[in-house]
Every structure is written in structure tokens, then in C-alpha cells.
Amino acid sequence: MNSLDIRTVNVVQYIKPLREGGSLPAIVKADDDFLYVLKFRGAGQGKKALIAELIGGELARTVGLKIPELVFMNLDDSFSKTEPDEEIQDLLKFSVGLNLGLHFLSSAITFDPLVTTVDAVTASKVVLLDSIISNIDRTVKNTNLLQWNNELWVIDNGASFYFHHNWATWENHLTRTFPLIKNHVLLTQATQLDEVAKEFLQLITKEKIAEIIQTIPEDWLAHEADDLSPDEMRTAYTSYLEAKLAMIDSLVKEAENAR
Incomplete structure (x- = not known):
């Protein structure tokens, strides 16, 4: 655990892309059985967008705003091998390693x-x-x-x-x-x-x-x-x-x- 106690989880299932996001985030399931919106390190703005997401999110929490729990998410290389969509396949391939997830707010x-x-x-x-x-x-x-x-x-x-x-x-x-x-x-x-x-x-x-x-x-x-x-x-x-x-x-x- 780090000083802010941000949890680290593993992606166990890729469920679907969220096409309204410019960087093609996805809904995924983690090994804690929760659903998350996964922000990919391999997306357009790359790791810098994840850093901005992390700092901005934790500052929002600090000042008392509501923000879904942020977690670090490990993605292994197995998902890209079974993904038929080429664009998503590439995204998954370039995102192996540590990504960022936000707790999925169902029906928001x-x-x-x-x-x-x-x-x-x-x-x-x-x-x-x-x-x-x-x-x-x-x-x-x-x-x-x-x-x-x-x-x-x-x-x-x-x-x-x-x-x-x-x-x-x-x-x-x-x-x-x-x-x-x-x-x-x-x-x-x-x-x-x-x-x-x-x-x-x-x-x-x-x-x-x-x-x-x-x-x-x-x-x-x-x-x-x-x-x-x-x-x-x-x-x-x-x-x-x-x-x-x-x-x-x-x-x-x-x-x-x-x-």
C-alpha cells in the first residue's frame, strides 16, 4: 500500500468499450469482483492522462467532492490475444502493465x-x-x-x-x-x-x-x-x-x- 492507500487490482474480464470517451476507456471486471472504468496507458494521451486523472481525482476527494474510488489496475497480455476489434486489440497490447481504474457507478x-x-x-x-x-x-x-x-x-x-x-x-x-x-x-x-x-x-x-x-x-x-x-x-x-x-x-x- 502507498501513503494514500490506493488499492491495486488485476483485470480479469474486458466487458465493453465506452465509445463516448475520446480515449476509448472500457468497463472491466477486476479480481475483487467489482466493475471499473479502465483508463488505458496506451491511449492517445498515454500515461500523462492517467497522472492528471490521479492527481485531479485525489484533489477533488480532498476538498470534499464526490469521486469514484480510484484504483491501480494491472492488465496482462492475454486480453489483446482474444479481442477481435483491431483498434481495441492495439490499445490492450500497448496498455499491458499498470493502468488506472475508476469504480463503475452503475446506472449513473x-x-x-x-x-x-x-x-x-x-x-x-x-x-x-x-x-x-x-x-x-x-x-x-x-x-x-x-x-x-x-x-x-x-x-x-x-x-x-x-x-x-x-x-x-x-x-x-x-x-x-x-x-x-x-x-x-x-x-x-x-x-x-x-x-x-x-x-x-x-x-x-x-x-x-x-x-x-x-x-x-x-x-x-x-x-x-x-x-x-x-x-x-x-x-x-x-x-x-x-x-x-x-x-x-x-x-x-x-x-x-x-x-
Whole structure:
């Protein structure tokens, strides 16, 4: 077990692809008999999307948002050998090893802003967190939110931290705000940003950030094409989050102006 106690399970059955996701995630069964949505390391954005999903998800949990349990999922090479679909076959082949899974919320429905209103505190938490992690993908077109048991659940944080797709310029992002917050699906309902910001500063401590960053599997941080070592990448993610928290008032002001 690691410091956050994220469990590791083994995939025992590939059930079906979720074709609405750009990266072709799948519903799978694990050896604990639960169903998960599996995010593949071999998908388009690769291991970086898994890192963003892990950090964003555990930060969401830290600030009291609902998020399905995240688990590390071992995938062996047997599944690609029996898969008839070539695209999925390749995905399975390139994803052997450690992947990321989210507990499957059976019968959850996609959040529809025209049908459901969200309370101001929850909306403010989602907006401010997405601003901190630079999540470009929580818009009306693609909410990446679910309604389950009459509660709002946050999923799909994989499009966050987009600075990590070009490590050469990551430090340029330390002082930037997040203008794309203007497209956020919950922005109009986020009327408690000031109060939520104070709460975030108490909850997202340096210790909590360190704990989450340490949870990233070493294997996910190793890319031949990258200039930074895994330890330097951990430092970069940490510095980025600390920088955003230090400028949280600017992020709040930007979101309020956009609203």
C-alpha cells in the first residue's frame, strides 16, 4: 500500500468499450469482483492522462467532492490475444502493465445542466479546482460529471495539467491564470468562490500535495521523449499546485469576472 492507500487490482474480464470517451476507456471486471472504468496507458494521451486523472481525482476527494474510488489496475497480455476489434486489440497490447481504474457507478447518468441545478458550494468547488488543475474539459459539450443517487460525481480529470505535454516550457505556466474557465459548465452556479477558496487553502496542504504526488507510479513518469527525470517531474507537479494555491485570489477573481 502507498501513503494514500490506493488499492491495486488485476483485470480479469474486458466487458465493453465506452465509445463516448475520446480515449476509448472500457468497463472491466477486476479480481475483487467489482466493475471499473479502465483508463488505458496506451491511449492517445498515454500515461500523462492517467497522472492528471490521479492527481485531479485525489484533489477533488480532498476538498470534499464526490469521486469514484480510484484504483491501480494491472492488465496482462492475454486480453489483446482474444479481442477481435483491431483498434481495441492495439490499445490492450500497448496498455499491458499498470493502468488506472475508476469504480463503475452503475446506472449513473451524465449530468445535464439544463435539467439539474447544483448547489452553489459544490459548483464553486468544481470550478475552482478545475481552475487550479487547468482542466480544459468540463464544458457544456462535455461535462465530465455524473448524477448518481441524486448527487453530483466528478469524473474524467485527464485533460488537466496540460503543461506536462511540453516539459521544456512548464515553468511558464506557474504564473498563469486559467482564462478557459469562462467555458466551465458550472460557472453560473459558482457563487461561493471566496468561501471555497478559504476552505481549499486549509484542506490542500503541502503535506497533502506531497502525499498525492508520491502516489504517482514511477513507471508512469518515465518517458523516453521527456527531458525531466521522474523526480524532477514530481517536483514540477508539486511546484505547479503550490503556485496555483498561492495565486488562488487571482483565480477566484478571474472566474467571477467570467461569470
